[in-house]
Amino acid sequence: MARRTTAPPPEDFEERIVDIDVSSEMRTSFLEYAYSVIYQRALPDARDGLKPVQRRILYSMSEMGLRPDRGHVKSSRVVGDVMGKLHPHGDTAIYDAVVRLAQPFSMRLPLVDGHGNFGSPDDMPAAMRYTEARLAPAAMLMVESLDEDTVDFKPNYDGQETEPTVMPSAFPNLLVNGTTGIAVGMATNMAPHNLTEVVAAARHLIKKPDATLDDLMRFVPGPDLPTGGTIIGLQGVRDAYESGRGTFRMRAKCVVEQITPRRKGIVVTELPYNVGPERVVAKIKELVNAKKLQGIADLKDLTDRHKGLRLVIEIKNGFIPEAVLEELYRLTPMEETFGINNVALVDGEPRTLGLRELLSVYVDHRLEVVRRRSEFRRRKREERLHLVDGLIVALLNIDEVIQVIRSSDDSAQARTRLMEVFDLTDVQAAYILDTPLRRLTRYDKLELDSEKERLTEEIAELTGILSSDARLRQVVSAELAEVAKKYGTPRRTVLLESSGAPRAATVELQVADEPCLALLSSTGLLARTTDASPLGDEGDRSSHDVLVSAVRTSARGEIGIVTSLGRLIRVQVVDLPILPPTASPPSLSGGHPVSEFVTLESGEAVVGLGALDPDGPGLALGTAQGVVKRVVPDYPANRDDFEVITLKDGDTVVGAAELESEDHDLVFITSDAQLLRYQASQVRPQGRPAGGMAGVRLDGSARVIFFGVVDPARESRVVTVAGSSTALPGTQVGGGKVSDYAEFPPKGRATGGVRAQRFLKGEDVLLLAWAGPAPAKAVSATGKPVPLPEELGRRDGSGDRLTHTIGAVGGALGAGGPVTAASAAAVAPDGSVPLEGTLALDASEVADTPPSTNGSTPGH
Known part of the structure; x- marks a missing residue:
């Protein structure tokens, strides 16, 4: 196995080690980094309100020709052009800046017209390869006159390209759109404002x-936020x-709002x-x-691009919506604090500016822009006027000019001879030589x-602007007025003064558990009163409904609805809607x-x-087949639906009422x-x-057509209506x-009773019957x-023949009498059990049918 060796350094190699002070190096490097962040990234210029990356984006898009009247291009193309030519940083930072310039919820006056998913306050935008962009109309105000020095x-x-140090900015962008940025040792956070208001102040x-x-x-008077809302605390x-x-x-x-017939809710349209x-x-x-917020039953986000923001917060019955809203403001981001820190660059120096300073810096900048623009335009017109004067001389002496040119050896000699003969400048002579002969006609003269x-007039006008500070200010003011007229929009944010005192709950969160009456009308409406005062026969009932039942309960209590099936x-x-407390008699139209x-x-x-009172005497029920029952009030607490009587086949309950006394x-x-x-005492509770x-x-x-409870100690009436059993329901008056x-x-229980009405010819059945406290309505x-x-003596x-078909009959529940009322029900030939009652109430807007599912009409 070969052994790896390290070659020795050459003889002329000289090791170079530089000793430096670490603290000095850190201080220098950090200062350079801080300078770069402050001046090249985080803080805007007070004149145009743009950070360097934003300024480079708008300038690059302008140079690319991405104007509002052109088509959109891929955002990645914009980012690549900005990064390659002007902004040597990451593409993510550039694209984030493009996205913000295009978001209407971030900018009061967006400068980029985005096409595609540019995000929302909660969601990130799509990648740059999926979105497209071009300059918005307002952005043209930022770059206009950029080519006029x-x-x-x-x-x-x-060093291969050039870029503007500041934009001309035809409107106060820094105040209108605001900004936010975190530098080193400092930060900026400026709120958006209304364009029309800022221009008026400028x-x-x-x-x-x-x-x-x-x-x-x-x-x-205050900021105007893109998302609207309300500002509290103008100090x-x-x-x-x-x-x-x-x-x-x-x-x-x-x-x-009343979001459902039974419940109210809080609808949030601006955040x-x-x-x-x-x-x-x-x-x-x-x-x-976490059970830190009570009273909310449901929450739905119904926001879409057509209706805009719409959060629906459904409030539980028993809770006061205004009190829940105060809790939402206190505990959720539905109320936030905005800290203004107006830090911007002025002459290259970070400064904290008030409203007057911000406007002064912008106004001075705009005056300088218009002054330089006027100088540029005057200079261009003077140059053009100089050329026009030369052409006019040539046209007046066209034959001599042609002779001089034809007799010259070359263009240089022709230019020199034209200058000598006609007293022209070098520029005029060269322009005459470059002008085609077809331009030297009488019409061109x-x-x-x-x-x-025209040039003379424009030069005089521009000279007047440059020579008069008042005239210059008039031009700037007029241009700002035109911008506000074209791009201004109404204020979105409401401003409210605040006393500065700490907030305290002014109302209880939940509805108080106060006594009340629960009411059921003959047309099938449920409601409750605000107190438990007995209802009397008061006022003129020119338009009214009658009650099936009225039971004493409390606002946070429970009642039971008894049906014909037991x-x-x-x-x-x-959950029941509250009737107006001033209604006399109370109206169930609500x-x-x-x-x-x-x-x-x-x-x-x-x-x-x-009433579901476990200490009360309980319910009394009567059925169509003549069965009576007093129900022991041992109702199950864990069930919302249960039977209170076992009915025989074909039998139905025709009446139910709460007993107040066995007498x-x-x-x-x-x-x-x-x-x-x-007496009720003859019936044993079961x-x-x-x-x-x-x-x-x-x-x-x-069959039984009415069952009810009557206090024999009170003056009461019996109402009966006779008719024919062969007639169609609802077609005969009776x-x-x-x-x-x-x-x-x-008489005794289970006996046959006594006759209540004598049938005449053509009558063989009672269509309707009722018994209750007088007077009957x-x-x-x-x-x-x-x-x-009129009341009959026997x-x-x-x-007597009636004038109209009766649907229900009711009487008074006066002071000192019972607060429960028995219902009346007439059994129709089809077996349905419609609703009738005992108290007349206003019902000018109630439904036309009772709450039965078969669509039967009360009082056939």
């Missing part, structure tokens, strides 16, 4: 150079405008600057999972005279249909409400006009699985009768009032 140029990094400063900060803040904004540093709070723009919806969603989910006149469905009271709270089977209808009467009214009343006991004896094919409840004697199926006949008399 308006700014200085310097060599690029390798024009005011041009007109009055000694304007104060208060004068300028009349035009620029911090003033501090920033005065000293260059200050803070303010940004809040999301939110509104509380603070640099805050994305995914960040807000993630924070809310984290807080909800007229054109040259016109051009000379089911009891648990519902949270706080209620919500039962179908939004429960799902009913085919042929099933709601017949009443239960109250249970009342049955049958289809063959029999009424039976007896457990939920029990099938009840005999409540009324039925003859033949008769004969109605109103009787005093005291006319009907009580009737409504149609749509809730419109229907007049009842219980077994016949009825």
